Amino acid sequence: MEPAIAENPHYKNGNLHPVEKKSGLLDLFYNDIAIDLGTANTLISSKRNGIVLREPSIVAFNTDGMPVSIGQEAWFMHEKTHSKLRTVRPLRDGVIADFEAAEHMIRGMIKNVKKNWYSTTRQIVICVPSGITDVEKRAVRDSAENAGAKEVYLVEEPMAAAIGVGLNVHEPEGHMIVDIGGGTTEIAVIALSGIVHAQSVRLAGDKLNDDIISYFRRTHNLLIGERTAEKIKCEIGSASPLEQELEMDIKGRDLVNGIPKTIHITSADVREAISISVNAIVEAIVKSLEKTPPELSADILDRGIILAGGGALLKNLDKRITEMTDLPVHIAEDPLTAVVRGTGAVLDNLDFYRAVVS
Numbered sequence: 001m002e003p004a005i006a007e008n009p010h011y012k013n014g015n016l017h018p019v020e021k022k023s024g025l026l027d028l029f030y031n032d033i034a035i036d037l038g039t040a041n042t043l044i045s046s047k048r049n050g051i052v053l054r055e056p057s058i059v060a061f062n063t064d065g066m067p068v069s070i071g072q073e074a075w076f077m078h079e080k081t082h083s084k085l086r087t088v089r090p091l092r093d094g095v096i097a098d099f100e101a102a103e104h105m106i107r108g109m110i111k112n113v114k115k116n117w118y119s120t121t122r123q124i125v126i127c128v129p130s131g132i133t134d135v136e137k138r139a140v141r142d143s144a145e146n147a148g149a150k151e152v153y154l155v156e157e158p159m160a161a162a163i164g165v166g167l168n169v170h171e172p173e174g175h176m177i178v179d180i181g182g183g184t185t186e187i188a189v190i191a192l193s194g195i196v197h198a199q200s201v202r203l204a205g206d207k208l209n210d211d212i213i214s215y216f217r218r219t220h221n222l223l224i225g226e227r228t229a230e231k232i233k234c235e236i237g238s239a240s241p242l243e244q245e246l247e248m249d250i251k252g253r254d255l256v257n258g259i260p261k262t263i264h265i266t267s268a269d270v271r272e273a274i275s276i277s278v279n280a281i282v283e284a285i286v287k288s289l290e291k292t293p294p295e296l297s298a299d300i301l302d303r304g305i306i307l308a309g310g311g312a313l314l315k316n317l318d319k320r321i322t323e324m325t326d327l328p329v330h331i332a333e334d335p336l337t338a339v340v341r342g343t344g345a346v347l348d349n350l351d352f353y354r355a356v357v358s
């Protein structure tokens, strides 16, 4: 087992954010925030206050198209709605798929983290997948501006993740960071404040859930929902055999007679269900390594690969990547918050990180 990043000698002195400026009177009036607008989860960090919101990226609308709830409350309604309610996940594959819903969601979340009634949002730093088009970037920028921001800065997700795990991204050393989210897997080699090589694969946690749904439909004639698939993946999903295999009961609808039923499943079933997608993620990492310039490859050999994003929590994924690459793999501390911690650090130290924002 590789040491955690904090104990790893290569990363010990990595976090070189400059000394914090003290908050001033103006901070009372401004509610500057950093947003990790993710396919599965949206996290907000407020200037100098750290993470202040962490909610699923979802909105529930009534028949008049008015949002009735956002985040966790809407997620509880997901797939259980009646004709007068519908839930929408505004992002697909890491990018905004429903502009209006995204705007409602961002606006609602910003409102929830407002410090007081008179504070306004001046600066927003928001992260985007590295592979997105200019049109997709524009959509993110517009959403943030329409939600009230005067200045919007974009930072690429792998860069934010690297800063979030405490790397000094300005140094002339190569780091490989793999951020596996809900919609995209971002693989990037970072050095000298820039992304030397990036690959954004539109395959991540959501696809694994879809694989689990189709697997049980195909092999057990059992129809399960997205939330059950998510639970299965998080509780017993794995990328390679576990020392102690796990099992659980799952409930769904029998496709033959339409009656609800429970079946008993094992981690080996789930591994089989997600194996093609897990292979594709690991192969994308191998391909990125092949495209890395040799001097940076040498750095990665010393430092290993860093995994961030919720997908990094898939059991034995680190082991599987090590088997395929012979490289050490480190899972970021609290991988689900690495991107927002990095985006927050950029907001807190905009001058220091000017080179990484657009």
Ligand SMILES: Nc1ncnc2c1ncn2[C@@H]1O[C@H](COP(=O)(O)OP(=O)(O)OP(=O)(O)O)[C@@H](O)[C@H]1O
Residues within 6 Å of the ligand: 036, 037, 038, 039, 040, 041, 042, 093, 094, 095, 157, 180, 181, 182, 183, 184, 185, 204, 205, 206, 230, 233, 234, 235, 237, 308, 309, 310, 311, 312, 313, 314, 315, 335, 336
């Ligand atoms: N224990 C776990 N095992 C496997 N997957 C997990 C686990 N915990 C969370 N995940 C997955 O992580 C994903 C969410 O990760 P994250 O919040 O980093 O993504 P995101 O930022 O919303 O997505 P993206 O970056 O693609 O827009 C979900 O697909 C979720 O199922």
